[in-house]
Amino acid sequence: MSAQTGDSISTLGPCGSCGQCLHCEARSRSICSVIDAEHMARLAQYSHRLAVAAGRTFIQEGETASDFFIVTSGHVKLFALMPDGRRQITGFAQTGDFLGLASGATYAFSAEALGALSLCRFSRSGLTLLRREFPELENRLMEEASRELVQAQKRMLLLGRKTARERLASFLLEQHHLLPAREITLRLPMSRTGIADYLGLTIETVSRTLNALQREKLITITQVTQIVLLNLPALENLARGG
Amino acid sequence: MSAQTGDSISTLGPCGSCGQCLHCEARSRSICSVIDAEHMARLAQYSHRLAVAAGRTFIQEGETASDFFIVTSGHVKLFALMPDGRRQITGFAQTGDFLGLASGATYAFSAEALGALSLCRFSRSGLTLLRREFPELENRLMEEASRELVQAQKRMLLLGRKTARERLASFLLEQHHLLPAREITLRLPMSRTGIADYLGLTIETVSRTLNALQREKLITITQVTQIVLLNLPALENLARGG
DNA sequence: GTGTTGCCTTGATCCATGTCAAACCTGCTT
DNA sequence: AAGCAGGTTTGACATGGATCAAGGCAACAC
Secondary structure (H helix, E strand, O other): OOOOOOOOOEEEEEHHHOOHHHHOOOHHHOHHHHOOHHHHHHHHHOEEEEEEOOOOEEEOOOOEOOEEEEEEEOOEEEEEEOOOOOEEEEEEEOOOOEEOOOEOOEEOOEEEEOOOEEEEEEEHHHHHHHHHHOOHHHHHHHHHHHHHHHHHHHHHHHHHHOOHHHHHHHHHHHHHHHOOOOOOEEEOOOOHHHHHHHHOOOHHHHHHHHHHHHHOOOEEEEEOOEEEEOOHHHHHHHHOOO | OOOOOOOOOEEEEEHHHOOHHHHOOOHHHOHHHHOOHHHHHHHHHOEEEEEEOOOOEEEOOOOEOOEEEEEEEOOEEEEEEOOOOOEEEEEEEOOOOEEOOOEOOEEOOEEEEOOOEEEEEEEHHHHHHHHHHOOHHHHHHHHHHHHHHHHHHHHHHHHHHOOHHHHHHHHHHHHHHHOOOOOOEEEOOOOHHHHHHHHOOOHHHHHHHHHHHHHOOOEEEEEOOEEEEOOHHHHHHHHOOO
16 A cells, blocks of 8 residues: 555556556556456556566566566567676666566566666565456466567577578567558667667667668668668578578 | 277376376376365366377377377477478477467477487366366466477577577576586486577587597586586586677 | 587678767757 | 757677588497
């Protein structure tokens, strides 16, 4: 019930008191979609809205995994670090995505807000209670886990076996598929460093490869973070290693 | 009930008729461990034992994901392929491991028996019924999915950011941790090709790097598939990129 | 014994990508 | 407008692993 000010993350307040879950922008895309409107109050009782400042790391790899999150707006970067600073981004999350499945007793990854971000937080025990009360959640959580695992297999193939060109093509198409209307103009939510750490490359290679793709008329780089896909079939062929 | 002879995989017979689940070698290590002995008959009703010949690919990436499996004995190689033959092994499975979580409508990976293998098969619908009947299964399946996801994050870091030496050190330690008694003598269940495809390297690099580690007295290669870890702390340090 | 077959190792060379360094933007501050 | 500061591009060069090619070794067949 307490508003927990002084927390390192600012708490906007418990949903329970204001019925936020019912009007949640992320509801239809998140695991909460399996729960009827009439039960929203129960759901709200176990969840809290948070605002996270851009750039803040709100999950630290290795810390006790006591909370789970749903992204309600904004973008999140999930990553693992090596002691010398090498970074591997394991995924990006956006509105509706569930965070925390890849955890045992501790988180297996860190998570950082890419821009202004709002989250919905569930405690481990709260989620356990909700799962008991709404068994439909189980299926939805398993689906979420399956989706993530499928995604992980693809990333392993990309990181282990694809060339820089193939990685970039795969990446651009992935971003394309995330777009609701499948626009061919992409607005990338991350910098070159982000792309490099996602694809297991350096920023220089990312830059050079994107320019090479532009020279070959597969894409146009209109702005640094805006790219138009000119030749989808060719990109798809490249992405699969053809 | 039918024995389904003529199947491409030989069926040893339904568990339901012989109470195999009760005496299953894999029970204590698998998701089945959450079900009481008194309910084994129900479990057996929805599962079938299979024997798979060495080398056989019994799950094909892209095929309809109609079944789930538990490994009851032997080792399995899980992998993804590119059209030109590049292969990335995404994991190995052994006794007790659950196969099939990384699937939507179709399997996201292929699976091959590394040696003689026996499996327990569940149909998708059978598993759905079992989950309904034994809700404890849900927790266990989520645990299994979490474990796999944690593992996947580690592999992405390895494939995206580690050097050949670091990959081999990580691999040897992973094999070491899989051993029940943490012996320092490893018997690898796969060939150099298997190691290479697992680590995103070529067989030549695997061979050279293992020999380099031997020259540096971190390991001894007693036989091609048998390796003794001489200096665990140094290997651990190497694996984490120190 | 002598092929034969299927790994595995070793050596020589190549090249895709990393590293290092400088120049170039773009937006922001004063 | 001049000066930063942070990110991006570009160039020159280095190198870790890949590739190509031989040779070694063990298991098995005849």
